[in-house]
Amino acid sequence: MIKSQNLLNEVESKELLKKAGIPVVEAKLAQSKKEAISISKEMGFPVVLKISSPDVIHKSDSGGVELRLANATQVGKAYNEIISSVKQAYPEAQIEGVSVQPMAPSGVEVIVGMSKDPQFGPVLMFGLGGILVEVLKDVSFRIVPVTARDAREMIREIKGYPILEGYRGQKPASIPALEKLIVKVSQFIEKNPQIKELDLNPIFAYPDKAIAVDARIILE
């Protein structure tokens, strides 16, 4: 468990990103079971619930994520389970509540992120998402500002590029949508130097669009 006062929660991070024109699956914070249910009804089922806590970095490792919740009963149950399993895993964690968001249909998972290099300043990273990024480290980098040409090159640079093109009948990912998203993130970073690190992980890429399903922003 890493403590950080500078970690924006998912709801806050996504709000900032949305304002910058970066496509995100919108999330709302529920501070009670009742609230979670009413937000879910508003959004329409199925939904996803995730723990919202500045002290929990790997949400799914501590039972902090519940997917594919199809009705109010399931949402209520999931809310209680998330709160209790996170409390058990991290008794000290400050819990803000649970974020609620529509369950996005699955797409090709990619990651776009930013960190700051001591010599070259903010750099963007692109790679295949999920566990692939952690195990294979198949990622590419570019220094901010990232141009459309840079974005095009950094997407094509990863070894897993054929997966984005739709390998063996899988649906392809929209490369233009990903390029656009990367350039938007670069502009967002340029305008917000107070951001120290950023992960959009995963982003679901579809044949016609790409949208960030989870997001994390760490401030200086």
Added chain:
Amino acid sequence: MFEEKLKEFEPIFYPKSVAIVGASATSIKAGSLWVWALSSAGFPGLIYPVGSSGGRIANLEIFPNLRLVPGEVDYVIVAIPRQSVLEILDDCVTKHAKAVQFFTAGFSEMDAQQGHKLEEQMLEKARQGNVRIIGPNCIGVYCPEHKIPFLMGILGESGSVGFVSQSGGIATKLVTTGIARHINYSKGVSFGNGIDLDASDFLQYLAADSKTKVIGAYLEGTRDGARLFNTMKEVAKVKPLVVWKGGRTEAGAQAAMSHTGSLASSAAIWSAMLKQAGAIEVHSLEELTDTLLIFQQLNHWQGTSTAIIGGLADGGGGNSVSAGDACMENGLRVPPLSLETKQELSELLGEVGSILRNPVDVSQAQFRGLATLFQAIDLVARDTVIDIVLIQEDMDILLPIYSQKGLEEINEFFIELGSRQNKPIIVILPPGSAEPERLQIEQKLLAASIPVFCSMERAAKAIYKLNQYSCWQEAK
């Protein structure tokens, strides 16, 4: 681009007068070596040795201090202990020197706190007095056109390759390897700690310098990454820029809270930066010199369809097969020759024994005389599906079959072919047991602007980079 640097750096690369502080008439000091090096190289300007010993060195009077030098001083080389560098800087300001190079070491590279503080004081003095600093901890400028050698008097021919190097050792290796391989430099510089003038300044100068056609760089780090990145972007637009980043394995990614932070190692970021800037990244001295050589000889070339000609006498076979692998594994294409070429080759050489695929094994020509060999090679070189011709020579086999005289004729033919063909002819000369003969041939080919490499892998890598850069420039 960067034209203002030409005038500003004129006194650095073409000084009319150089003072060397730290020369001695009685003991061998670095300063003395510099005096000897400059004077024996035939430096066309004035040389003023400065040192407390008095007396003479290399037939030149040694002045007790810089202020007592009679004429103007453009450029000062300082080779004395670090305790006196601030005083010397005052003298440089008094003499209105334009630039001062500190061979003196023992600054931030050794002693982070004190060394750094001293560097700051030096920089402040230099800025106030309008003097530029090169170094400290560096061997400074190399400019064969103006007869400025590296330390120890190392001086090659003047040419079209420029370089910048953070390290003096690597800079010297670049020059000596260049002398051996006909890589001729327009000018170069080792800038050490780079507290004032650094890689960005010299890259800008080399980009503007009309004598320089291609630029090599050895870098370990930078004090101003943003400036370096932006400079490289501009430089790579006008000239090929080949960069070797040393210290890639240093402890990388800092403690990070994001996936991105934990994956962003310093080496990965440097590679990305170079790619983004349009620079060509290499990973060793061999790769750097190979790439500089091919750019010097060919400058610009698009196309990777390679004909590999092996088995000039016996000894094709496995060598040809592995040559094909080396090319294809390094990004080149080895397409089949056209039907016409294959037909003409089989009429010329007969069906048996020679392999008329690509790689082409022309070993049957040895039984039909040199004229047939030349005709066969000419046929392959003329094939329109082919962009580049790579010829593998094996001294150990060629010598006993053709003797020294035949060997010379063969290589003269390659030179003639190279001058007549509008596609690159490149020769591979692998080391073996006939080194003196091999080196002689290598020199002959290089002098005639035929690129020579000692292995197929190294040639293929260099060709691939040349093609990549040429395509990147086109697509810009």
